[in-house]
Amino acid sequence: MSGDAAALWPRVAEGLRRDLGARTFDHWLKPVRFADYCTLSGVVTLETASRFSANWINERFGDRLELAWRHHLPAVRSVLVRAGPGAAERQAAMTAAPLPPLAPAAIAAPAAPSAFDAKLSFERFVVARSNILAANAARRMAMVEAPQFNPLYLCSGTGQGKTHLLHAIAQAYEAEHPAATIILMSAEKFMLEFVGAMRGGDMMAFKARLRAADLLLLDDLQFVIGKNSTQEELLHTIDDLMCSGKRLVVTADRPPAMLDGVEARLLSRLAGGLVADIEAPEDDLRERIIRQRLAAMPMVEVPDEVVAWLVKHFTRNIRELEGALNKLLAYAALTGVRVDLALAEDRLAENVRCARPRITIDEIQRAVCAHYKLDKAEMASKRRVRAIARPRQVAMYLAKELTPRSYPEIGRRFGGRDHSTVIHAVRTVEALRVSDSELDAEIAAIRRSLNS
Ligand SMILES: Nc1ncnc2c1ncn2[C@@H]1O[C@H](COP(=O)(O)OP(=O)(O)OP(=O)(O)O)[C@@H](O)[C@H]1O
Structure with missing residues (x-):
């Protein structure tokens, strides 16, 4: 699959060249090479000559790169540009004053990239009445002081920012506690690892790894519904972490009381801290999120009436709203047409149909x-x-x-x-x-x- 993605890079690059103009493209993006595509995480990794240009490209063109990639490969979740091998030497050669020699250990072991998505930060999480409880509780979870409520249970319908908050907590906690062990995983992964450990006779290592966490973040807990032995193991893990004063955050698509098929003992642990739900996003939140995304793309012009149209038609969740905006911008960028109301209505008719509120x-x-x-x-x-x-x-x-x-x-x-x-x-x-x-x-x- 990485090979398929590699073959797409020239087409993605060609679209970007048209979109950004030859001068900007040649200066920044021409030296960029495809490095990897992970089908599991949806992350495309590209490489460029220096850390400086990698940072610059991520900051200035990160959103453009994502849009362009998604146009060809919709499963792409994010794009990361990093300095390629040999970048340190090139950087040193370009610098007039000689750099102090690096310790061999530092060369051999570059800082491991954070496992968390840098885009899913607190800074990029827009807060409004519908999510303020969850957002504030999440911030508390990352602070130095012990949180008042533990565990934190975040619940909402799909696409309302639960996973975003988990990544934000993990990164903010990591910044405050650089040596801490942080584990962020989906409940499905918990189950798969647990089953794998049982089959491989490796339960001790599995238990030790999870119990060593200072902060455990577990996404999509509804996955364990009806999976009794996974629930049992999760219960022991939670008890262990709670007894040692570790922090736990879980997310699910419904409140604990509505998790049919989950053991009462587990439910009572989960509901014992703070249950914070994220409600359906209000107009103001949806508009601010669109404006935030557009602010990161100053070269793109989107008239206010298109913003208002998006806010009006994509009411159910943020993922749909973002998806519609991305589709519109990708189309406009790759075909060179201006974004206006007619284009939005034409290109997003199907998305609007799917986004109609469901019957209750x-x-x-x-x-x-x-x-x-x-x-x-x-x-x-x-x-x-x-x-x-x-x-x-x-x-x-x-x-x-x-x-x-x-x-x-x-x-x-x-x-x-x-x-x-x-x-x-x-x-x-x-x-x-x-x-x-x-x-x-x-x-x-x-x-x-x-x-x-
Ligand atoms: N308040 C917000 N501010 C900025 N972006 C948001 C906000 N809420 C959601 N998003 C964005 O919406 C998208 C979907 O959010 P996320 O994946 O966190 O949803 P979720 O609630 O975990 O969904 P699911 O239950 O399907 O896993 C992400 O790109 C996220 O960054």
Whole structure:
């Protein structure tokens, strides 16, 4: 895959040359060579002649490089330019005054690059009412003083900045505690390493590595749902870290109480510190994030009406908003057209369609009740008379069809019913839709009312 990416570099470079102009390109980017592409992290590494020009390129052209790469290879997450081999010698040769000789150890072992994404810093995290609790709690986690709340549990829907905050905490903590051991990993990786260690008979090393952490940051905890032995190991790891006063931050897509299939003992540990949720981003936050991204690209002109249009249409999460902006800018940069409202509407029509807010269970319950002229409280009631039970089953069926919620989650929203009740309702309505055309038409009408 790195080979494929290497083959793309000349095309990426050609686009950049058109975009930046031959003079700027030849001066800064012509000497840049492709070094590596990691499919796992999505990081492209490029090399240039000196550390100075690497820093300059990262600062001035980092966003441009990312856009250009993503245009050809959408999986690219970030682009890093570093000084290539021999850069130190070239740098020394270019300097008039001889540099003091480097200790052999320093030459042999250059500082290991930080494992954290420099772009995901506190400085680049825009704070607003919807995320202020999470952002402030995250900052506290990185301070010298012991945090007031430990563990910190960050939760939100997808693309709202949880991973960003984990990287920000890790980097700020690293700056304050340079010798500290910091581990940032996804819950999935935790599980894979745990299973690998069990199979390889290497549990001691696995346990020792995690328990040596001064700060453990665990992303996407919902991954351990239903994975009992991973949960057990995680529980021991957390207990160990907490007992030794270490810091723990976890993220998940829902609050602890909604992690069905996670052991109560683990949940109580996780909820025992601070649970901070990030709400859906408000207009002001979305606009400030766009303006922040544009400020890093002073050569790109984006009219205010396009910014307002993006803010209006990409409401659900920041990742979608960023993706739309990147797509628009990449298209404009690589084709040489100006960014205006018509271009945004044309190029981003599909993105807008996908970004429409999803239907919620609450909306479904309201629509079903409006159709059958019922009180919404009946949805959660225990009454089994057919005039109520059937609409309730229809609402459960639509909840499964139109939302990403699981059977247990749906059951909870209908007066704490068991998941098997929901499965039964879904199957019943599915069968009835085939045999009962009247019911089928009613469901179609409810769906239309929800989509309108
Ligand atoms: N408040 C913010 N300020 C600046 N950038 C943000 C903010 N919130 C999110 N982002 C950006 O949005 C993108 C998605 O954020 P991130 O990956 O952290 O989301 P997430 O909540 O971890 O999503 P998932 O649950 O899918 O893993 C990232 O590029 C991140 O930098």
